[in-house]
Every structure is written in structure tokens, then in C-alpha cells.
Amino acid sequence: MFFNIILASPASGSVDLGWNLAAMLSIPDLIKKKRDGEKLSDEEIKLFIEAVTANTAQPCQIGAMLMAIYLRGMESAEIQTLTREMMLSGDVMSWPNEWKKLVVDKHSTGGVGDKVSLVLAPALAACRCKVPMISGRGLAHTGGTLDKLESIPGFNIQQTSEQIVGILDSVGCCIVGQTERLVPADRVMYAMRDATSTVDSLPLITGSIISKKGAESLSALVLDVKFGRAALYKDLQSARELAQLLVDAGNGLGIRTGAALSQMECTIGRCVGNSLEVIESLETLKGNGPDDLMELVETLGGMLLMMTGLVSDLSEGKKQISDVVIGGAALSKFQAMMQAQGVASETAASLCSAHTDYYSILRKSEHQMELKASADGVVQDIDGLILAQVIHKLGAGRSKAGMPVNHSVGAELLVSLGQRVKKGASWLRLHYEDPAPSQDQIVQLQKALTVDHSETTQQRQSLVAEVLLPQ
CATH class of the missing domain: 1.20.970.10 (Transferase, Pyrimidine Nucleoside Phosphorylase; Chain C)
Structure with a gap:
């Protein structure tokens, strides 16, 4: 090795x-x-x-x-x-020959409750891929992937190059932070983009995302490009334009690159906030995941398995990802990854056990509050952006780099789209620390829920609107 x-x-x-x-x-x-x-x-x-x-x-x-x-x-x-x-401004990784065509990663343009990486990385590892997932911290609504993982006691996102290859060899996946020597030009330009209000420049977004993935020397890359009120791009056409640029740039570097265009209106899953999202990810790896989260995991994972040649088509790839999640193989990989990245073996085993008390390990907020539905009817909409904005102000996110996040702050949806609710029934559980949310914040949260008095229920719509695959 x-x-x-x-x-x-x-x-x-x-x-x-x-x-x-x-x-x-x-x-x-x-x-x-x-x-x-x-x-x-x-x-x-x-x-x-x-x-x-x-x-x-x-x-x-x-x-x-x-x-x-x-x-x-x-x-x-x-x-x-x-x-x-x-x-090429810094280090470029090089992998063993036996890993050829198996080194993969994904990138998401961000979303509310986006915990896909925590489920997808171990699922791909269980399907024989090597996943050197280099992730970031959240600067928008709530914490990023690294913030979520750091709510697990002992989880170390800083790994040396030698440690990364060792983890990939023994486990198959790791989720780590960007090293100082990886794409240093992007580190300078990214900070300057924020200061100059040029964050949403398509060429600069493309260069930033794909250069870091290129430095990982990937065989295949899948991009989850989101659109909707809680996404950077509000409409499908704008998201499609970005997705095509990213796909073209990735393929231009010799990486088989595809993209999924997915809606970002509500939340992904039912939990928003760092510790809460870890709990929901673990429950998903135990076979109890929400349908929308599993749809994204299966689609993105299936695309990567197809692009690496491990399966012949997308449907077969989705099935393999589903099988390793439902069957527990992905959970075993997540447990092994936690241990390899510094989590005590007893802690990792407890988190992955069937009937664990998560709050005996993860931090629980000092206070919880349940909000009540103001009318009878069918849940027609839950505005994920409003939830994220309030939770961010309560401490689950950061307004500038370097600020800490409160891992215990977040929210749990107690209802889902299309569900019939009664007036006075709890629809949201808010987890918070002192000070308590203001009355204005509570009013804002209540505006996130839309209940229709009609008798008609609605089916859950697919989050994935389009898939772009390399030729």
C-alpha cells in the first residue's frame, strides 16, 4: 500500500x-x-x-x-x-493501481437538513468503492457535514495523507476536512469571493468545486445541484445551467462526472441541526430512514456505481445502495469509519446498536418546545428556509468562518407533507439553549407550516427532477 x-x-x-x-x-x-x-x-x-x-x-x-x-x-x-x-496550485492525490476506477465522491450545493453524505459514504464503501470525502463546514443555514460529525465525541476530521489512505484501505471511506496543501488558490479566492459579493459567479463556483474534487484524483464524481426557495438557485433552469458547467468541467479533468437536480423546498428528512441530523443518519443506516433522504442516497449512489462500471444501469445501482443500507452493511462501515477517525470503540458500537440512547452520548439541548398546528387539515407545505433561518439564529449555524456552532440546537418535524393534522397537534419540536426563542421567531416558525382545509391528500413528490449522466 x-x-x-x-x-x-x-x-x-x-x-x-x-x-x-x-x-x-x-x-x-x-x-x-x-x-x-x-x-x-x-x-x-x-x-x-x-x-x-x-x-x-x-x-x-x-x-x-x-x-x-x-x-x-x-x-x-x-x-x-x-x-x-x-x-494544480497545490497537492494532487495519487492512489494505488488496484483502486483504479473505484475512487468516488459527491458534492452538494447545500440544503436544509442535508445529511446525505453521512449515509452515502459508508453505503458506497459497502459496495467496494473508495470514498475520500473531503467536506466543509457550514456557512449558510446550519452546520456542514464536518460540523455534524464533530457532534460525535472524539470524531477527528483532521487526518494526514497517510492516515487517509490507511482508512480507505481498511474501511473504504473517510470524511475529512481540506488540508492546507490542497488547492491553496481556492482557499484565498473563496475568502475573497465572500468579501467581494462574487460568491454566486458561475465560473468561480465551478472552479472552486471541481478543482478540489480534481485534486482528489477521483474516478467518478456525482453532483447534487439543488433548486428551490431554500437553495442558492431558485429555479430549475438556473440549477441546470450550473450543473452542466460542473459536469463539463469535471469531465474535462478526466473525471466521469454526473449530476442530479433536486428540489430544496422543505427539509431533507425530518431533522435539522447537527446532533439531530447524526441521529437521523444513524436511524437511516439502521433501515429506518425517511423516504426523501433514501431517494437522494439511492440516486446519487446508484449514479456513482454506474459511472464506475460496478453496475450496468441506474436501477441496479439504486438497488445495491438500498440493499447495503437496509441490510446493515453500510452501518458497519460507518461504525468502522468512526473508530478509524478517533471515536472510542465503545462509543461507536453504542451509537450503532439497535436500541441505543443517543443522548447518553450526543449532547442534548437544555430545552425543547413543541409548536402546535393552528387548524385542522392536510399539511400542504413546510418552508424549510424559514426553519433554517430561525435555527441558525438560535446557534445551529455560523455567520462567519471560525465561529463555533451549537451541536444540540435544531428542530424535528413531527408531521410530513400530505399528512392530516388536527388543530392543537404538535407539528415541530424545537431544541434550543438559553436564551429562549423570541415571540417573533416563534411566529416565523408557525408561518412555515401551511395546512389546507380540503379533504384531498397529496402524494410525496420526487425530490430528483433530472439526472445528467456523462456520455
């Missing part, structure tokens, strides 16, 4: 006339060129990314270039070069 890290740099002694010409240009020249709507050459993009990485570009110059890209956009060839140069 071995693990290599390749630090990408221009080949010594090579002569590239185009590069020499680009080196004669200054960063202001490149900013002016993009500002005026011209296309940047491969060499010019390389020059800019190297200046960002080497800290020779001034922060104001980086911000100006990001704004020029935001306003003027980039052609597909520019986006491809930007992504590749960002990927």
Missing part, C-alpha cells in the same frame, strides 16, 4: 513561448483585459492563479479580477483552464 502526493509545478528547463509572453504582462493588464470583456488565454489564467498562490497578487487585485469575472463571465475553455490551474 502506498500514497503519493504530487506537488504540481511547471517542468524545470521547459521553454514555453506563450508562457514567457504572458509573464511579461502584469496582473493589472489581465484585470483590464477581463474587465473589457476579452477572453483570457491559458497562460494568462495560469499567471493569475500562480500569483494568487504565491501571494504576489495584492488582495485588491484578486478582488478586482473576481469582480471582472463576475461581471463579464468566462467562456467554457476559460472555465476549464481556471479549474485545472486551481487544482
